[in-house]
Amino acid sequence: MADGGEKNPETKTVTPRRSFLNFLLGATVIVAIGGIINTLVRYLWPTEEIIGGGKAAGTTSLPLSEIPVGAAKTVRHKGKPYVVVRQAAKVYAVNAICTHLGCIVYWDPSIKQLACPCHTAFFDLNGNVITGPAPSPLPTADVKIAGDQIIIS
Numbered sequence: 017m018a019d020g021g022e023k024n025p026e027t028k029t030v031t032p033r034r035s036f037l038n039f040l041l042g043a044t045v046i047v048a049i050g051g052i053i054n055t056l057v058r059y060l061w062p063t064e065e066i067i068g069g070g071k072a073a074g075t076t077s078l079p080l081s082e083i084p085v086g087a088a089k090t091v092r093h094k095g096k097p098y099v100v101v102r103q104a105a106k107v108y109a110v111n112a113i114c115t116h117l118g119c120i121v122y123w124d125p126s127i128k129q130l131a132c133p134c135h136t137a138f139f140d141l142n143g144n145v146i147t148g149p150a151p152s153p154l155p156t157a158d159v160k161i162a163g164d165q166i167i168i169s
């Protein structure tokens with residue numbers, strides 16, 4: 017009677033099932049903790065693909081064909097969003113973080129200005145405030161066209 021597990025037939029069928037469920041629970045907890053740790057590590061030490069632009073070179077490039085004349089595209093450059101606007105004579109790259117409260121500005125082609133959707137600030141292509149509550153201009157980045165690439169630095 018010291019080893020009651022062998023004498024009770026229910027114990028033999030219940031114990032493996034319980035072990036299997038404990039194994040599944042443990043595996044689920046380990047996978048969940050691994051996912052949390054992975055997310056935390058990627059947040060604290062983001063890769064260059066997440067940051068965009070490459071830390072060493074300090075440049076971001078994209079094909080010229082991605083932005084038709086008069087259009088714009090928001091890209092990541094040195095970890096920050098930039099609105100890249102292509103005009104007939106020049107390409108501009110303006111930091112998209114509004115200097116008022118940090119909303120993301122967008123290019124409005126109908127008025128040819130950068131517009132902030134939060135409190136209706138407007139900026140020109142050099143980042144200067146045209147109107148609205150923004151206290152200072154948007155920073156800009158240097159842009160050049162090399163072959164079929166737009167290079168932001």
Ligand code: FES
Pocket residue numbers: 114115116117118119132133134135136137148149150
């Ligand atoms: S956050 Fe852009 S105007 Fe307020």
